[in-house]
Amino acid sequence: MATHSHSHHEPQGADLNVAAQATLEKSGEQWTTMRASVFSALAGFDKPASAYDIAEAVSKAEGRRVAANSVYRILDLFVGANLARRVESANAYVANAHPDCLHDCIFLVCDSCGQTTHIDNDVITRGVRNAAVSAGFVPVRPVIEVRGRCAACEAQR
Known part of the structure; x- marks a missing residue:
C-alpha cells in the first residue's frame, strides 16, 4: 500500500x-x-x-x-x-525539524526506551481531520501518537 x-x-x-x-x-x-x-x-x-x-x-x-x-x-x-x-x-x-512547514504530525513513541519518531502521512492526517468534520467537530490540532516498541527494542526481546 x-x-x-x-x-x-x-x-x-x-x-x-x-x-x-x-x-x-x-x-x-x-x-x-x-x-x-x-x-x-x-x-x-x-x-x-x-x-x-x-x-x-x-x-x-x-x-x-x-x-x-x-x-x-x-x-x-x-x-x-x-x-x-x-x-x-x-x-x-x-x-520541529521543519518549522516553516505547517502540517499534522504522527509520533511513534517507544514504550521501552522513549525514542520518538516523527512521520508525515498526509492521507492519514487528512482522514482524521475529515472524520472530525463529518462528526460536526472543527479540528484545530490533531494529535496522533502510536505507542509501541521501536525496532531496536523489539530486536532485543
Whole structure:
C-alpha cells in the first residue's frame, strides 16, 4: 500500500536554529537570548524532553538557575509558532525539524526506551481531520501518537 507523505529539507544544528529564528520572527515574535537557549537545549535532546529537562540543560549551559515555568511559557510559544511539537502522552517536547512547514504530525513513541519518531502521512492526517468534520467537530490540532516498541527494542526481546 502506497503512503502519501511529503518530504522536507530538514536543517540541523546551527541551520535549524536559523530556521527556527526566522519562523518565530515571521510570526511577529522576538528571538531573545533565552528563547535561543531553550530552543538549542530542546534541539540537543535525542528524544522528547520535559520542561524540567530543558530547564536543567539551560541552567547548566548558562551557569544559573532557570525555572521550569519560564521554560513552559517559551515552549507554549514555540508550539504555537510551529518550532516545537508536544508529545502529549509523554508530556514532553521535540524540536520541529521543519518549522516553516505547517502540517499534522504522527509520533511513534517507544514504550521501552522513549525514542520518538516523527512521520508525515498526509492521507492519514487528512482522514482524521475529515472524520472530525463529518462528526460536526472543527479540528484545530490533531494529535496522533502510536505507542509501541521501536525496532531496536523489539530486536532485543
